[in-house]
Amino acid sequence: MRITSRLLVASACLVTALALYAQTQKPEPLPPVLDEDREFAGGSGIVMKELTPVQVANLVMLGKVWGFLKYHHPVITEGKKHWDYELFRILPKVLSAPDARAARSAVHQWISTLGPVSACKPCASLDDRELHLRPPVTWLTDDVLGAELAAALRNVHRNRPAGPRQFYVSLTPNVGNPSFDHELAYDKLTLPDPGFQLLALYRFWNVIEYWFPYRDLLEGSWDSELKAFIPRIALAKDPDSYKRELMAFIARVHDTHANLWSSLDVRPPVGPCWIPVVIRFIENQAVVTGHVSPESGAATTLQAGDIVTSLDGVAVTDLVKQWSPYYAASNQPTRMRDIARFMTRGKCGPVTVGVARDKGKAQLSVERVTEPAPTATGSMVRRTNDRPGETFQKLSPEVAYLKLSSVKSADLPGYIQSAAGTKGLIIDIRNYPSEFVVFSLGTRLVDKMSPFAQFTIGDLANPGAFRWRSTISLQPAEPRYTGKIVILIDEVSQSQSEYTTMAFRAASTATVVGSTTAGADGNVSPVPLPGGLRSMISGIGVFYPDKKPTQRIGIIPDVEAKPTIQGIRAGRDEVLEVGIRQILGLAAAAADIEHMAKR
Numbered sequence: 052m053r054i055t056s057r058l059l060v061a062s063a064c065l066v067t068a069l070a071l072y073a074q075t076q077k078p079e080p081l082p083p084v085l086d087e088d089r090e091f092a093g094g095s096g097i098v099m100k101e102l103t104p105v106q107v108a109n110l111v112m113l114g115k116v117w118g119f120l121k122y123h124h125p126v127i128t129e130g131k132k133h134w135d136y137e138l139f140r141i142l143p144k145v146l147s148a149p150d151a152r153a154a155r156s157a158v159h160q161w162i163s164t165l166g167p168v169s170a171c172k173p174c175a176s177l178d179d180r181e182l183h184l185r186p187p188v189t190w191l192t193d194d195v196l197g198a199e200l201a202a203a204l205r206n207v208h209r210n211r212p213a214g215p216r217q218f219y220v221s222l223t224p225n226v227g228n229p230s231f232d233h234e235l236a237y238d239k240l241t242l243p244d245p246g247f248q249l250l251a252l253y254r255f256w257n258v259i260e261y262w263f264p265y266r267d268l269l270e271g272s273w274d275s276e277l278k279a280f281i282p283r284i285a286l287a288k289d290p291d292s293y294k295r296e297l298m299a300f301i302a303r304v305h306d307t308h309a310n311l312w313s314s315l316d317v318r319p320p321v322g323p324c325w326i327p328v329v330i331r332f333i334e335n336q337a338v339v340t341g342h343v344s345p346e347s348g349a350a351t352t353l354q355a356g357d358i359v360t361s362l363d364g365v366a367v368t369d370l371v372k373q374w375s376p377y378y379a380a381s382n383q384p385t386r387m388r389d390i391a392r393f394m395t396r397g398k399c400g401p402v403t404v405g406v407a408r409d410k411g412k413a414q415l416s417v418e419r420v421t422e423p424a425p426t427a428t429g430s431m432v433r434r435t436n437d438r439p440g441e442t443f444q445k446l447s448p449e450v451a452y453l454k455l456s457s458v459k460s461a462d463l464p465g466y467i468q469s470a471a472g473t474k475g476l477i478i479d480i481r482n483y484p485s486e487f488v489v490f491s492l493g494t495r496l497v498d499k500m501s502p503f504a505q506f507t508i509g510d511l512a513n514p515g516a517f518r519w520r521s522t523i524s525l526q527p528a529e530p531r532y533t534g535k536i537v538i539l540i541d542e543v544s545q546s547q548s549e550y551t552t553m554a555f556r557a558a559s560t561a562t563v564v565g566s567t568t569a570g571a572d573g574n575v576s577p578v579p580l581p582g583g584l585r586s587m588i589s590g591i592g593v594f595y596p597d598k599k600p601t602q603r604i605g606i607i608p609d610v611e612a613k614p615t616i617q618g619i620r621a622g623r624d625e626v627l628e629v630g631i632r633q634i635l636g637l638a639a640a641a642a643d644i645e646h647m648a649k650r
Contacts, residue, residue, distance in 0.1 A: 082218075082233060088133040095139045095246025099146070102282045106146055109154035110249070110285075111278050113138075113145050115190070116158055118257030119204060121219060122514040123211050126165045130218035135235065137161075138253065139246050155197045162203050171210040175512035183507045183592065184267060186515035187260055215511040220262060227508035227520070228574040228590025229262040238583035242290040247581040249285045251297060252277070255586065258578055259304055261514040264507050264592035265602045269304065276303050290582065291317045295377060297580065302379035305603055306589050307545060307571035310379040313585040318377050318393070320370075324419035326395035326402065328353050329434060332387040333614050336360075337367050337394065340619055351417045353406065356620030360412070361405030362394070370394065381570030381603040384542040388569075392434055395419065409620070435482035435543055436614075438627065438648075442466075446647040449474040450634055452627075455551065456482035460491045467495050467530045475535035475634030477627070478555060480548045481565065487547065493554040494528035496536055501525045501557035504550065506573075507592030522596050525557055536561040537630040540606055541613075545569035550593060552606045563608045564630045570605035624648045 080086070102110070117138055121127050127134050141161045148154035177186070188208060193201045215222075221230050234254065240247055256277050259266060266273070280300045287293035294314040301309050311318075327347035331340045337359040342348020353359075360367055371390060380386035395402075397419055404415045437454040438444070443466045444452040451470035455478065470476045478492075493503075502524045510516040536558050544552065544565075549572045556563055576590035593601055612629035627648040632639060 082130055084130050084133055085233060085235065088136055091136050091139050091246075094241060094244050095142075095250075097139060097142050097146075097244070097246030097249070099245040099285055102286065105148075105150060107278060107281050109145050109148055109151060110281050111274065112151070112154060112196070113141065113158060114249075114253040114256060114277055114281075115260075115274075116162075116196075116200070116204065117141075117253055118260060119188075119191075120162070120165075120207065121257065122217060122261050124162075124165060124207050125168065125210075125212060127219075128212070128217050130233070132165070134219070135250055138250055142246060142249070152197065155200045159200045159203055162200075168207055168210050171212050173213045174209075175211045175213040177513050177516060181519040182516060183519055184264075184515065184517040186513050187266070188515070211512065213512050217511050217514075220511070222509065222511060223574070223576075223590075226574050226591065227506070228576045229258075229509055230576060231258065231262075231578055234579045235581075236579035236583050236585070237581040240582050242293055242582055243288055244581075245285045248287060248293055249281070251293075251580045251582070251584070252280055252284045252300065255297075255301065255578060255580065258588065262509055262576070262590070263304070263306075263588055264509065264517050264573065265306065265589065265600075266515075268600070268603050276300065293582065294584065295319075297584065297586075298379070299376050301586055302376060304379070304588070305381055307379065307381045307385050307569045308573075308575050308587050308589045311580075311584060311586055313583065315393075319374050320394065320396050322397035322399070322419070324397060324399035324421055326351060326353070326404070326417055326419055328395065330359060330391045330394060331434075331436075331614075332384075332391050333619065334616055336616065337391060338616055338619055347420060352415055353404070353417065354408070355622070356408070356616060358407040358616065359394075359404060360407055361403075362397075363403050364405075367394070382567065382605060384567055384605075385545070385569040385571075388434075388542045436541055436626070437479040437482045437539075438624065443469060445469070445473075446477075446631065447643075450631055450647065451476045452479065453477070454479040454482060455484040455488065455548070457485050458488055458492075460486050460488055463488065463492050463495065464530055467532050470532055470534070471530070473534055475537060476532055477537045477539060477630045477634070479539045479627075480544050480552055480555075481539050481541045481626070482543060483545065483548055484551055489551050489554045490525065493525045493551075493557070495531050496555055496558040496561070497525045497527050498531070498533075498559060499527060501559075502596040503554045503557040505594045505596050505598060507594070517592060519598070525554060534560070535634050537633050538563045538565075539626055539630055540565040540568050540608060541626065542566065542569060544606065546571055546573075546575075549601060549606050553593075553595065553601070556606075562610060562633050563606065564610045564612050564633060565608045565626050566611060566613050567607060568605035570601065570603045572601050622649065 121134050144157040145154050191204050221232050223230050283296045287296050294317045298311040327343035328339050329341040330337050339353050339357040378386045378389050399419050401416050402419055404417045406413050435456055442457045446452050451473045502522045504523045506520045507517040508520055538555050549568050572593035573589040573591040575587045578586040612626045614625050618625040628644050631644045
């Protein structure tokens with residue numbers, strides 16, 4: 052497949068993803084199989100007060116079998132059954148089964164109602180060439196499922212058709228990330244409903260099992276996560292509890308793209324008001340780095356460089372422990388980034404803030420206020436760490452600066468010409484690019500064909516398999532920048548920012564400066580969930596040309612540089628200073644560098 056600059060244009064960060072969900076689109080007509088079966092339109096009818104260990108074990112088995120059949124059995128892959136509703140038809144029998152054998156027998160009888168599986172012609176085959184991940188089907192054994200059920204499932208697998216068509220999933224043209232077609236969100240569902248809540252868990256668990264390109268990076272056993280969350284999600288007693296439990300489950304995927312984006316209002320801490328300051332974790336402490344506005348910020352009496360140690364008498368370290376399970380992130384720096392964005396949220400009115408300053412500790416009474424003009428991230432202000440001011444700046448006759456948060460592709464030739472003659476160009480990607488400039492800018496930074504990325508794509512005929520695709524390269528273009536290139540990154544750099552960094556890093560004169568990025572790359576795939584909820588996953592695997600991973604790891608800088616608390620108090624951009632030093636040399640005057648980088 053020839054991958055052009057269109058690839059990853061849709062690769063979304065938090066802002067883009069939520070803007071997508073906020074769009075109002077005219078719904079397409081439902082396929083007949085989903086429109087005509089209305090038995091459970093008013094609710095699943097499933098009642099669960101508690102679950103015994105036997106029931107939980109049987110529900111684990113059912114969830115795996117239900118998901119396997121969804122993507123393998125021809126009756127379901129051809130769209131001949133409302134598969135969500137079929138779950139509600141078998142659930143009562145599985146819940147009432149006294150042991151594993153009885154549950155397996157009930158499930159086997161249920162499968163037989165789908166009719167015999169015809170011999171495939173042609174049959175799907177698993178070619179090991181260019182294979183990155185094998186399908187997760189080793190559990191289809193007599194020991195796990197019993198002889199009768201295991202044989203039936205192996206027969207389904209053996210006779211899966213070769214054609215690249217699925218009713219509940221397709222691959223996005225020109226990109227290859229999964230599109231979860233015909234997954235209903237059940238917007239009008241009345242909660243709690245244990246059946247639909249269990250359906251949400253099963254749906255997302257199987258999306259990860261078969262269509263997540265980084266399945267091999269999950270921590271521990273994915274089966275164990277299913278077992279742990281069955282009672283937590285199915286028995287959730289109210290809508291908010293259901294959403295929070297789903298949020299905690301999704302967080303176990305460790306993908307910054309994967310969250311319950313429709314429901315961030317229930318993620319702790321909750322409330323309609325905020326302290327109007329910007330907080331960032333620096334040196335493992337919550338540090339005020341700025342104000343939302345001069346007026347509201349001044350009213351708080353909080354200053355840049357203040358370390359927030361407690362909120363209403365509870366230590367920040369304890370709050371982070373309480374909140375962390377609900378913050379989905381590929382790595383810890385990104386989790387702390389998001390906690391910092393939300394940690395001052397709460398009920399409106401006064402809150403006691405414990406702070407540490409140069410001159411000692413203090414307890415301040417600060418007002419939480421309503422959020423002015425919320426952004427798609429749910430935070431009060433766009434949080435980037437790039438330099439204020441114009442998109443392109445001359446920091447000195449020798450150093451040019453370009454930030455991507457406001458870059459325009461049409462202006463790139465002019466930027467490059469303006470930077471001509473400087474010793475170095477700093478490209479600041481401590482942000483999210485305003486436009487997709489991987490190729491329009493990247494080709495002006497390289498002096499030869501430069502590979503920078505390779506992808507893995509799912510296989511519709513072999514659910515769970517992922518294959519390597521062609522390596523992506525940059526070809527030189529004019530006008531070209533010939534000086535040193537420094538790329539600035541940090542935990543804000545996510546998704547398209549990371550892909551852009553990979554591309555620019557391929558330039559022979561490039562050095563990456565900063566700290567580990569968000570570790571979530573690849574076009575996103577939305578996942579609707581019952582209750583009108585929305586999640587996403589990273590849908591294609593993004594790797595370096597040598598097949599080294601980026602997911603969870605992020606982009607590792609060549610030269611590590613992080614802000615310090617003292618630097619924040621002094622108003623310095625220490626990461627930018629290190630970038631300037633990479634261009635001018637270590638012997639360059641520190642005062643001059645600090646002056647250039649000063650905000």
